[in-house]
Amino acid sequence: MIIDVQGLKKRYKEQEVLKNITFQIDEPKIVALVGPNGSGKTTMMNCLMNLLPFQEGEVTILGKNHKDPTLFYEVSYLQDNRVLYGDLTGEDHLKFICNVQKLPVKKAKETAEAIGMAHYVKKRVRSYSLGMKQHLLLAMAVLNNPKLVLLDEPINGLDPTSAIHMRNILMDLYTKGTTVIISSHNLDEIDKMTNTIYFMKDGEILEESLADLNIPHYSLTVSDTAKAMEHFTLAGLPVGLEHGDLTFSETSYPLQTAIDICNQNGIQIHQIENRKIGAEKRYMELFESELKP
Numbered sequence: 001m002i003i004d005v006q007g008l009k010k011r012y013k014e015q016e017v018l019k020n021i022t023f024q025i026d027e028p029k030i031v032a033l034v035g036p037n038g039s040g041k042t043t044m045m046n047c048l049m050n051l052l053p054f055q056e057g058e059v060t061i062l063g064k065n066h067k068d069p070t071l072f073y074e075v076s077y078l079q080d081n082r083v084l085y086g087d088l089t090g091e092d093h094l095k096f097i098c099n100v101q102k103l104p105v106k107k108a109k110e111t112a113e114a115i116g117m118a119h120y121v122k123k124r125v126r127s128y129s130l131g132m133k134q135h136l137l138l139a140m141a142v143l144n145n146p147k148l149v150l151l152d153e154p155i156n157g158l159d160p161t162s163a164i165h166m167r168n169i170l171m172d173l174y175t176k177g178t179t180v181i182i183s184s185h186n187l188d189e190i191d192k193m194t195n196t197i198y199f200m201k202d203g204e205i206l207e208e209s210l211a212d213l214n215i216p217h218y219s220l221t222v223s224d225t226a227k228a229m230e231h232f233t234l235a236g237l238p239v240g241l242e243h244g245d246l247t248f249s250e251t252s253y254p255l256q257t258a259i260d261i262c263n264q265n266g267i268q269i270h271q272i273e274n275r276k277i278g279a280e281k282r283y284m285e286l287f288e289s290e291l292k293p
């Protein structure tokens, strides 16, 4: 068991931000935490990492209570760049962590190289761009080869090249056995990184595997929709209608069956589309009411 969260509740005075957070992660994976601004993602991460007290619930990480100080050596947390010191260099930050984590100092250099920040690691953080700061934060978070790493919006403000680089680093960590919990508003990036999404809604987590939702959903534009509907129904094949197109899922029957029915009944197929359900589509469905002006 990597992390087990049971009935976590967090209030700020009267405002109940986390109403009932419950989830478990049993094996290494990348989990994306997605939700609108103010839905409680940072609050939840801070509670899990024992940076914020909470009113109710229990958090167990790697079999230990989340307040266990030894977790400091196995878990890390990438927060926003306000934790950096402008007057210190990137190297100072990395060496400091080596020191407190009791790691050999050469780890600082190795990690800076692996993250691709060797050419600016000796400069003061004050002169760093947003992307350079994000990379330093990432280097700080992975220095101790954590078993679990939490990252609060690490892709925020990164240009496409840096975002790809960040993704590759996180995927690499995951393949080496690290569990990654990442919050982000960049749903395209999330789609590329993982199928496991925790949507934060109304103070709770809705766990979704987009792998299940990625079962092909086909849409067929045909010459005679009414006639096609009739023949599909006669053949006992469930079919929907969206914007004048026939729709069905591959769980109901294979695409070839639909093509055969059309061919056998003289119905021409003008277009076949496979509608993948990604994180953005699911987000729109879940938060539709909040998206309305």
Ligand SMILES: Nc1ncnc2c1ncn2[C@@H]1O[C@H](COP(=O)(O)OP(=O)(O)OP(=O)(O)O)[C@@H](O)[C@H]1O
Pocket (backbone or CB within 6 Å): 012, 017, 035, 036, 037, 038, 039, 040, 041, 042, 043, 044
């Ligand atoms: N220290 C605090 N005191 C009082 N209320 C707070 C505090 N920190 C956060 N909140 C409130 O808790 C709610 C959740 O905030 P949080 O920062 O956890 O959301 P988030 O999902 O991380 O948002 P974003 O996507 O904008 O980063 C918000 O309504 C916020 O105003």
